Amino acid sequence: xxxxxxxxxxxxxxxxxxxxxxxxxxxxxxxxxxxxxxxxxxxxxxxxxxxx
Numbered sequence: 001x002x003x004x005x006x007x008x009x010x011x012x013x014x015x016x017x018x019x020x021x022x023x024x025x026x027x028x029x030x031x032x033x034x035x036x037x038x039x040x041x042x043x044x045x046x047x048x049x050x051x052x
Contacts, residue, residue: 016024
């Protein structure tokens with residue numbers, strides 16, 4: 001449209017730091033452990049309560 005000005009470009013995002021990478025790795029490990037725990041609980045529930 002003729003009356004509008006173009007949008008400004010977003011500033012480039014900084015590269016992730018070592019601390020952020022370490023934190024992300026730890027959170028991923030915690031998530032993997034919780035996922036495994038949930039899968040085991042679901043399996044046990046199906047094994048002991050097959051009618052649900």
